[in-house]
Amino acid sequence: MENESNVATDCFNSEPKEVVMEIRDWSELTSVCLTNIFHRLSLEDRWRGAMLACRSWFEAAKDPTLFSSFDLEPAFDAAGAGRPDTPFWWTPAFQRRVDAMLRSVSEFGAGGVREIRVRHCSDASLSFAAVRSPNLQILSVKNSQSLTDASISIVASYCSLIRELDISNCYEISYKSLEMIGKNCPNLIILKRNLLNWLDPSQHTGIVPEEYLRACPQDGDQEAASIAQFMPGLKHLELRFSKLSIKGLVWITERCRDLELLDFFGCANLTSRSLELASAKLENLKTLVKPNFYIPRSVFHAERYGHWRLYDERFQTNVFQI
Template structure:
């Protein structure tokens, strides 16, 4: 695995795992050069990189057709004191993240994903639906902190994901999906009782 912050090599044709986590100076332009030079990339972590936009996500998907794992975690804005030591508030405010636009890029250009982690994304039920329609091979989906989607949204979307094994929901609940639909129904009933629209942003 290469961390691009310490190794600025734009062309690594055999590279399969890349982490640029928490690199505030990595932009769309930088990432587009990396993607075009790493066609065999299978795993990518671009968490907390706020200058990478949905346009670049689409380009990554096109240039890296073998991508299987994407991590795109973001900082929570519910408690600013937790994020300020890592990223200046001014930086976050000037780089707004469009969750649904990113979801469109992921669903359309990353169909081979088996693991997707998008913690604290601002995507809505529309974006989640597009991901579930485009990434039907997903086995692991992490939606922790994605408070714009409800249990009903997640249930509707996951009906397309026949391979799904692990689902981390926005409200701290991890649901292990099993073939036993009766047991899953009990989990779903419990979840619907305790999650309401109060949790929507």
């Protein structure tokens, strides 16, 4: 009872007691503790915060386990507010920023990088990353106008574990890259090879360089042939706005029998009817996206394509900063 009385007296004592705050030096935390904390932070928080605090934090923030995944897509989505692209992202200056980050992550990861999702990177930086990432399983480099077959050949040679590849809107990458990836990456089950909407280029005016828009790949059937021959294990295939014909469609559906998702939105040489017939024998198919869209009168005869519904997602602009 006496102890309880003392406690009560202390609690309601009108005389405030002096509180002594212990000052701690957070820089003296062990690297194990720091790494554990940094695992709970976002990529941006580590990059802009922890790495800039002090030398010990910088060293801890480079722990390879923190770089198994390098995903910039959330940053792109946030900066563009869900819109596909902004003019600044297509500049050499922005490409250098992305390249610098990709190179750093590849070095810090020490061979443990399993996922890379970036945009607008160069041949040099992707090759650098591929050589240092033998365990890479997911690679997304869409909208990278400088990428060519040269860097994809390096990816195919050093990253045989890849199971997901997104090379959408990479116009300097040809069917040869699809062949190399198919031959060397037997685990590949997801391929995204979408193109920009070439049917209505006005959607990209002021954002994507005009010369790049004019370089839209024409070899849709050759790409389809490469996919059919070298990627028979695919389960997910996206070929939006591809210029393949019914012949290329048949090759794919006859050879890639495990497909669960097929996306041919915007493929002007295909009809919904032909797609339904060609895919009828795909027993595992769950999702089929038909080539339904609107084609401006200035591109094709409206009476031929008048039954296709409106597709008018306008690109907007913003400034992305890393």
